[in-house]
Amino acid sequence: MAVRDYSVLISVILIVVMMVIPLPPLLLDFLIIINISLALTVILVAMNTKEALQFSIFPTLLLLTTLFRLGLNVSTTRSILTNREAGKVIETFGTFVVGGSAIIGFMVFLILVIIQFIVITKGSERVAEVGARFTLDAMPGKQMSIDADLNAGMITDKEAKERRLKIEREADFYGAMDGASKFVKGDAIAGIIITIINIIGGLIIGVIVHSMAFGDAAATFTILSIGDGLVSQIPALLISTATGIIVTRAASDGNLGTDLTRQLFAYPKLLYVVGGTIAALGVFTPIGPVLTFPVAAFIIFGGFQMQKNLDQNMEDMESEEEKQELEEVRSPESVVNLLQVDPIEFEFGYGLIPLADTNQGGDLLDRVIMIRRQCALELGIIVPVIRIRDNIQLKPNEYVIKIKGNRIASGELLLDHFLAMSPGIEDDSIEGIETTEPAFGLPALWVNEDMKDVAEMSGYTVVDPPSVVSTHLTELIRKHAHELLGRQEVKSLVDNVRESSPAVVEELIPSMMSIGEVQKVLMKLLKEKVSIRNLGLILETIADHASFTKDPDVLTEYVRQALARQITLQFSSQGDTLKVITAGASLEKRIADAITQTEQGNFLSLDPDTSQKVYQEVVQQMTKVQQMGVQPILLTSPAIRMYVRQFLERYIPDLPVLSYNELETDIEIQSVGVVNIS
Numbered sequence: 001m002a003v004r005d006y007s008v009l010i011s012v013i014l015i016v017v018m019m020v021i022p023l024p025p026l027l028l029d030f031l032i033i034i035n036i037s038l039a040l041t042v043i044l045v046a047m048n049t050k051e052a053l054q055f056s057i058f059p060t061l062l063l064l065t066t067l068f069r070l071g072l073n074v075s076t077t078r079s080i081l082t083n084r085e086a087g088k089v090i091e092t093f094g095t096f097v098v099g100g101s102a103i104i105g106f107m108v109f110l111i112l113v114i115i116q117f118i119v120i121t122k123g124s125e126r127v128a129e130v131g132a133r134f135t136l137d138a139m140p141g142k143q144m145s146i147d148a149d150l151n152a153g154m155i156t157d158k159e160a161k162e163r164r165l166k167i168e169r170e171a172d173f174y175g176a177m178d179g180a181s182k183f184v185k186g187d188a189i190a191g192i193i194i195t196i197i198n199i200i201g202g203l204i205i206g207v208i209v210h211s212m213a214f215g216d217a218a219a220t221f222t223i224l225s226i227g228d229g230l231v232s233q234i235p236a237l238l239i240s241t242a243t244g245i246i247v248t249r250a251a252s253d254g255n256l257g258t259d260l261t262r263q264l265f266a267y268p269k270l271l272y273v274v275g276g277t278i279a280a281l282g283v284f285t286p287i288g289p290v291l292t293f294p295v296a297a298f299i300i301f302g303g304f305q306m307q308k309n310l311d312q313n314m315e316d317m318e319s320e321e322e323k324q325e326l327e328e329v330r331s332p333e334s335v336v337n338l339l340q341v342d343p344i345e346f347e348f349g350y351g352l353i354p355l356a357d358t359n360q361g362g363d364l365l366d367r368v369i370m371i372r373r374q375c376a377l378e379l380g381i382i383v384p385v386i387r388i389r390d391n392i393q394l395k396p397n398e399y400v401i402k403i404k405g406n407r408i409a410s411g412e413l414l415l416d417h418f419l420a421m422s423p424g425i426e427d428d429s430i431e432g433i434e435t436t437e438p439a440f441g442l443p444a445l446w447v448n449e450d451m452k453d454v455a456e457m458s459g460y461t462v463v464d465p466p467s468v469v470s471t472h473l474t475e476l477i478r479k480h481a482h483e484l485l486g487r488q489e490v491k492s493l494v495d496n497v498r499e500s501s502p503a504v505v506e507e508l509i510p511s512m513m514s515i516g517e518v519q520k521v522l523m524k525l526l527k528e529k530v531s532i533r534n535l536g537l538i539l540e541t542i543a544d545h546a547s548f549t550k551d552p553d554v555l556t557e558y559v560r561q562a563l564a565r566q567i568t569l570q571f572s573s574q575g576d577t578l579k580v581i582t583a584g585a586s587l588e589k590r591i592a593d594a595i596t597q598t599e600q601g602n603f604l605s606l607d608p609d610t611s612q613k614v615y616q617e618v619v620q621q622m623t624k625v626q627q628m629g630v631q632p633i634l635l636t637s638p639a640i641r642m643y644v645r646q647f648l649e650r651y652i653p654d655l656p657v658l659s660y661n662e663l664e665t666d667i668e669i670q671s672v673g674v675v676n677i678s
Contacts, residue, residue: 049246344477381493398411421444430460585676632656641658
């Protein structure tokens with residue numbers, strides 16, 4: 001343990017001992033001087049802190065200083081009542097400071113107590129209580145603000161963690177200050193009671209024990225008691241003031257002196273008004289110009305100098321900004337920064353600014369945070385930061401979604417309307433602007449507020465514009481998740497698995513496969529909308545088969561079979577029965593015969609006529625199944641599944657293709673269509 005740790009422990013023990021063991025007057029003088037010095041140090045530190053957390057130990061220090069001061073009160077009271085003395089310091093405060101008059105001393109002491117108890121302590125206690133309450137109430141909003149800044153790319157993950165930690169520390173600090181301020185209040189009350197006890201007890205002991213005359217006893221013990229009260233109340237007043245400064249201090253980039261001078265004199269021209277008012281008092285009142293004119297002249301001259309310095313600082317700042325902008329344009333880094341491509345961008349016209357402006361009730365940033373969380377739960381990937389910005393080149397109500405700089409989707413919104421989608425049966429009474437729902441391409445109508453309730457009663461699905469954007473963005477992220485999964489993202493996911501399952505990661509990477517090879521398998525899973533959240537099982541499966549093959553297509557098939565329970569639950573939304581379109585024997589044989597083996601791997605080689613027949617037959621069966629209200633799913637044998645998928649993804653990318661080995665044995669499979677070719 002360090003020396004400073006021992007010193008604190010010893011100091012606390014000595015405070016307790018001081019309450020029990022009588023101390024000589026010389027030592028009491030020494031401790032009283034230390035108490036005053038400590039109080040001065042605390043208030044000066046409080047004045048020079050930029051924010052409350054820089055003095056986070058203050059609540060505990062407040063308790064220790066209060067305990068030290070009360071210990072001194074006990075020791076001085078014992079010395080006064082026992083020996084009729086308490087050292088030079090108390091005697092000086094009782095005679096020199098208050099002129100040796102007990103009445104004057106008592107009045108001064110009473111004024112100090114009133115100032116501390118009613119003004120400073122009461123105000124500090126209330127501010128600390130309100131500060132604690134508002135800090136706790138503001139925590140969720142501050143957390144969401146941090147998430148929004150992180151999501152918008154304004155801060156890094158490290159900065160976000162630091163800001164979250166700061167919020168937690170603020171809540172702890174103001175909660176502690178709320179309780180610690182009660183010590184200050186109790187100390188003020190104790191000071192009054194101790195002084196009264198000293199006076200009354202001194203009179204009784206002086207007259208009865210020491211056989212002093214009543215006047216002599218009153219003079220002696222009253223002066224000493226008042227001196228003791230002043231010696232304890234002055235440091236207490238300083239500590240109370242420091243408490244008020246700390247709890248009323250807002251975060252800034254300067255100390256109290258800097259902030260006072262900078263903010264109080266931020267408008268120098270107003271000092272002319274102040275100076276003129278003071279001069280007018282000397283002219284129109286009996287005060288006279290002798291007292292007011294020098295003060296008025298000093299204030300006006302100060303305002304003139306401040307305004308002159310302010311104008312000069314503004315000119316220097318503008319010149320510095322122009323110089324810095326010129327340097328940035330000339331520097332090679334200014335061109336390099338233009339090469340940065342954001343993973344996901346959401347751009348919108350000026351008419352859609354209220355979507356992202358929280359001051360206008362926009363909650364787009366909060367929705368984006370929820371989208372990232374939802375994708376993490378559903379797909380098992382960390383969606384990169386979505387860059388949100390306005391673009392004056394777009395139409396006022398248009399928005400564009402880009403992935404890696406390429407435009408992949410767009411849409412238009414009417415902020416004062418709602419999007420109504422038909423349940424399948426059109427209602428001619430529903431009037432609106434015809435449009436297409438951007439996420440799924442369904443026909444829809446933009447209806448106004450009055451028509452919204454009518455549409456809902458008619459069975460229409462009615463959503464607000466922010467929900468339209470959120471749904472569109474979510475679906476695009478699901479569809480293009482494999483494009484967002486780079487090597488760096490895979491490394492982050494693997495490192496996360498390494499913390500809980502280091503054995504499988506150390507076995508697989510890098511001895512058997514590289515990050516890039518694992519990335520290919522994960523991308524293929526995401527491309528077919530298979531979640532990679534169970535990454536530990538995926539890596540174990542790859543490790544089991546990587547010694548036999550490095551082909552990402554084959555490894556993907558093994559992984560899909562290992563994820564059979566997950567895939568089954570993903571598509572069997574109707575319970576324990578799964579309705580599918582099965583690949584007939586003729587299609588199975590035709591695909592198997594068309595598989596060509598080469599040194600670079602296996603691939604499907606179908607002639608154009610056969611390809612056209614397969615495509616038409618699959619589309620025909622899909623249409624029939626969709627008319628039945630069933631999601632189309634094509635079921636094949638494990639040997640040809642990946643080849644059928646490779647063939648169909650160019651024409652029907654949203655059709656799930658499963659194999660028998662990817663389904664749990666307890667699931668009932670019901671064939672509602674068969675794909676055969678002649």
